[in-house]
Amino acid sequence: MRFLPPTASTGAESVDSLYYFLVALTFLFTGGIFLSVTYFAIRYRRRDPRECPRPVHGSALLESAWIAIPFVIVMFIFGWGAKVYYDLSVPPTDALQLYVIGKQWMWKAQHPDGQREINELHVPLGRPVRIVMTSQDVIHSFYIPAFRVKRDVVPGSYTTMWFTPTKVGRFHLFCAEYCGTEHSGMIGWVTVMEPTDFERWLSGAGAEGSMAATGEKLFQRLGCAGCHRSDAPGRCPPMTGVFGSSVVLANGQTVIADEQYVRESILNPKAKIVAGYQPVMPSYQGQVSEDQLLSLIAYIRSLAAPGTTEAGTAVQPQAAPPAPQPRRSRVSEGPTTITQPERRQRK
């Protein structure tokens, strides 16, 4: 009889250890209380109808003990739980970057090189995988029990999760948030493959251009390149080196240029104006689909500056784009070079 789903990721092992500890602790206390109640009921039972128990007065030692011991135990659980949660929240910087879109009622996954899957997700063994997720309609929840990861997938926003698979095989994938009639059918499989098999699968999966290349075409077609120039001063900030860096805003705040920031800047450009620029960009709300937004993000991500270590953006010194000027200046940045970090990384 199995109490838990298969354990197939590094995170799953740490979650299970904590879980087993909590179960053991619960059994220990439940058993202790049960035995004490039983023992006391027999030992101190009323033997005579005239028997009158002696009144009991407080004990400072006993009260201190039952405050101090549980306090130490719960703080230990809190510390351990916080550590596990933190590790599950922060992906390693060399993680493989994948994208997932939930919609009623299917999961669409996309790889950086352009391969697309529906209700399937292929990942390599032993390599951290980071997934950026969003929804086209209602709230879904992406859940892989064998990896002990579950996170809501929210329309209008990006959420992320990461895991490192430790076993080759096929594992269930669920939607864990009621999302309409066919919620229960919104299921699929995660396939963990040996790295060489994964490479073979990638090359046979029929990609039509990498996401970054698709995003670049879109960047040209939507006219973004007219203002976000990389070869000459433009009316809008150049995109080279932006992704993963911290950006100073007109109101003096600093934000990290992550997926959420890029998304917001496309759909609601006036929300965060970069210092030194005017709010001249129109909104692209309604003009770009979720897929296209992810492609644009993949493109801007591919323009990351050398040395950037944002998740999934290991940058090799050769073929790196020219060193960017600080983004607040309007100095020319030379020709744009598109790097494809994800492709190189897998070699």
Ligand code: CUA
């Ligand atoms: Cu999607 Cu339930």
